[in-house]
Amino acid sequence: xxxxxxxxxxxxxxxxxxxxxxxxxxxxxxxxxxxxxxxxxxxxxxxxxxxxxxxxxxxxxxxxxxxxxxxxxxxxxxxxxxxxxxxxxxxxxxxxxxxxxxxxxxxxxxxxxxxxxxxxxxxxxxxxxxxxxxxxxxxxxxxxxxxxxxxxxxxxxxxxxxxxxxxxxxxxxxxxxxxxxxxxxxxxxxxxxxxxxxxxxxxxxxxxxxxxxxxxxxxxxxxxxxxxxxxxxxxxxxxxxxxxxxxxxxxxxxxxxxxxxxxxxxxxxxxxxxxxxxxxxxxxxxxxxxxxxxxxxxxxxxxxxxxxxxxxxxxxx
Numbered sequence: 001x002x003x004x005x006x007x008x009x010x011x012x013x014x015x016x017x018x019x020x021x022x023x024x025x026x027x028x029x030x031x032x033x034x035x036x037x038x039x040x041x042x043x044x045x046x047x048x049x050x051x052x053x054x055x056x057x058x059x060x061x062x063x064x065x066x067x068x069x070x071x072x073x074x075x076x077x078x079x080x081x082x083x084x085x086x087x088x089x090x091x092x093x094x095x096x097x098x099x100x101x102x103x104x105x106x107x108x109x110x111x112x113x114x115x116x117x118x119x120x121x122x123x124x125x126x127x128x129x130x131x132x133x134x135x136x137x138x139x140x141x142x143x144x145x146x147x148x149x150x151x152x153x154x155x156x157x158x159x160x161x162x163x164x165x166x167x168x169x170x171x172x173x174x175x176x177x178x179x180x181x182x183x184x185x186x187x188x189x190x191x192x193x194x195x196x197x198x199x200x201x202x203x204x205x206x207x208x209x210x211x212x213x214x215x216x217x218x219x220x221x222x223x224x225x226x227x228x229x230x231x232x233x234x235x236x237x238x239x240x241x242x243x244x245x246x247x248x249x250x251x252x253x254x255x256x257x258x259x260x261x262x263x264x265x266x267x268x269x270x271x272x273x274x275x276x277x278x279x280x281x282x283x284x285x286x287x288x289x290x291x292x293x294x295x296x297x298x299x300x301x302x303x304x305x306x307x308x309x310x311x312x313x314x315x316x317x
Contacts (some may be wrong), residue, residue: 036158039147051148052156059122059153063115089114096181097281097282099284109285112170116163117278120154124270127152128263130245154240154273157233167281168225175288183291188225190218228284232277239273 038052070085078086092114096106129150152161175184243266250262 011052025200029093038114038151038158041147049097050154050156051151052159055123055126055150056119056153056159058127058150059119062122063118069167083205084129092117095279096282099282105286106282109174109282112285113282114280117274118165120163120236120277121270121274122158123153125152125267126150127155128266128270133167133231152240152244154236157237160233160237163236163277164229165298167284168228171281171284171288172225174285178289183289186218188218192217227300233310234274236277239269243269 038050040048040055041051042049070082073079074082093103093106096110096113097103100109115165127150167212172184175187247266284298
């Protein structure tokens, strides 16, 4: 069978182009840059799963498995694992008591605080774990981009803001449950201070100046709640993201032994940041559950206390 010479030339050209393209794909560099945002790894029709969200789900599964396992193996004579967690919990409760000054209040706040601690801690550690070496390769403008399957959820601002909003709103809800709706609202919109002008102006003329100031201080407290959200979220996000950037930079410069000390440093930073967030959460819950009016009344005489109580009853009515 004869072969056309032109067909042979075209086939050789196609083969050379294919080999050139394959060589280019092989020589393309794989880059991995730490971004401010979480990278998407799975796309559904109306929903995108990012690597930070996937990590948070993994953390929840890990915590659930540990909790179920410990619950099934609780014994009167604790084993090694149960003994370890009992030491951790007792130490955490003691630390919580130093903030609340009340074991009863500590027991009420502790489940939320310890849950936040372990969720943040495991998220911080998973973000720098070797499991981050598994991921996807996506074709980008500057070559192949590596996207890890797992990235610390706390390195995503969406996660830290969500945690902060839950902490601040939860503290106010806890305040309503502990001291009542009226006293919680009066921390921010102090109508009682304005109402006291009419009852105290004869005995204390300065109340006409002090009461409006007290009222506006309560309004400033509302801005303070938003500041708490910003402070909690950006502190946690900034520290964890900075750690990831540091490890990536050191690994790019010196691949082998150099990143090891920084890796252990970031493990410590993960513990510290989780502890700071949890302690601040306990502080916010304690402040919200504190009846400041009751504390102020402690230093008053019985007559003054009765007068304040009467004013409060009038305002409530």
